Amino acid sequence: MGLGVVAVPQPAVIALVCCAIGSYLVCGIPFGLILGRFMGHVDIRKSGSGNIGTTNALRVAGPKVAAVTLLFDVLKGVVCINVSRAVIAAVGWGGAHSFAAGTGEDWVISLVALACLYGHIFSPYLRFHGGKGIATGVGILFGYFWPLAVVHLAIFIVLVAITKYVSVGSIATAAVVPLTVFLAFPQMSPVSLAIWALLGWTVVWAHRGNIAKLRAGNENKLSFSKGKAEGKEGRA
Numbered sequence: 001m002g003l004g005v006v007a008v009p010q011p012a013v014i015a016l017v018c019c020a021i022g023s024y025l026v027c028g029i030p031f032g033l034i035l036g037r038f039m040g041h042v043d044i045r046k047s048g049s050g051n052i053g054t055t056n057a058l059r060v061a062g063p064k065v066a067a068v069t070l071l072f073d074v075l076k077g078v079v080c081i082n083v084s085r086a087v088i089a090a091v092g093w094g095g096a097h098s099f100a101a102g103t104g105e106d107w108v109i110s111l112v113a114l115a116c117l118y119g120h121i122f123s124p125y126l127r128f129h130g131g132k133g134i135a136t137g138v139g140i141l142f143g144y145f146w147p148l149a150v151v152h153l154a155i156f157i158v159l160v161a162i163t164k165y166v167s168v169g170s171i172a173t174a175a176v177v178p179l180t181v182f183l184a185f186p187q188m189s190p191v192s193l194a195i196w197a198l199l200g201w202t203v204v205w206a207h208r209g210n211i212a213k214l215r216a217g218n219e220n221k222l223s224f225s226k227g228k229a230e231g232k233e234g235r236a
Contacts, residue, residue, distance in 0.1 A: 015091040016108055019084035020115040026080055027119030027136055030126055031072040036061045039068065053131040055166050055222070070135050077116050077139025084112040085143075101145035101185060107192035113140045114199050121206050132206040134170045137177075137199070151180055164221040167210035174203035 032052035036044040040061030044052060047060040054073065058066035088108060101109075117137060123130035134156070141149035152173045159169035177200025182193060204211075213219035 012088060012091045015088045016111070019080075019087055020112050023080035023084060023112050024115045024119035025124065027076050027116040028123040028125055028130065029076065030123055030130060031076075032057045032065075032069040032131070033126070035065050035069050035072070040065045051131065052126070054135055073120070073131065073135035074139035074142070076120075077136040077141075078143040079139075080116050081109065081113060081140055081143025085109055107189055107195060109144065110192045110195040110199075113144060114195055116140050117199050117202060121202065132170065133203040134174070137174065137203055140199075145184065148180055148184055152177070160222060165214070165219055166222050167207055167214060167219060171204055171207050171211065174200045174207070176200070177203075 030052045032044055032054065036042050036052075036057055040057075042061055044050075044056050044060040044065075047056075049056045049059070054066050054070045057069045117133050117140060119130075120136040121130050121133050122128040138149050138153060138156075141152060155173040155176070156169040159172050160166055163169070178193060178197035181196045182188065210219060
């Protein structure tokens with residue numbers, strides 16, 4: 001399928017660029033850090049793993065901060081995808097009006113999805129450091145095509161329940177993103193599929209430290225008790 005670049009009006013291109021940049025900036029907001037300070041009165045970067053995601057928020061600031069962090073990190077992905085889809089379609093993109101998942105034009109929204117993920121992982125507010133992309137990635141999938149999000153949540157939950165390692169569930173569910181997207185939309189353009197592969201495998205790359213710890217046998221298991229676990233584990 002074509003990329004939809006032919007006969008695309010300049011305002012639509014500008015809308016895509018603005019939505020991608022806006023999504024990057026919104027998804028870069030470090031809610032774990034902000035909520036840790038306001039609700040838990042602690043800088044979660046200075047304890048546990050030093051990460052700003054849900055897992056370290058749970059360990060350092062407790063379940064309430066972790067739950068709200070998870071909610072906000074998921075929502076920023078959902079909101080950015082849906083708002084971007086509506087804005088770009090409203091401006092007009094070569095006849096595309098919905099950018100439905102799996103259509104020839106959905107590479108446009110796939111680019112926005114990548115911007116969302118990179119905003120979270122490479123936050124412009126934290127010198128391009130951030131989370132590892134699981135919570136925001138699930139939010140992106142909910143915004144893009146919610147059944148995919150349910151599938152990936154199921155993979156994550158089952159693996160964490162079995163192994164007690166958040167990182168195992170995170171790495172596995174991220175690694176199979178291109179497979180699940182292809183199975184859901186076999187007609188998807190190669191460009192869009194490549195973007196989703198990059199998205200999923202970037203999350204795996206973000207967990208490279210956890211992979212090393214798993215191989216060494218010193219990765220920490222999930223604990224729901226504030227401050228009980230020590231050492232470093234992956235963030236969501």
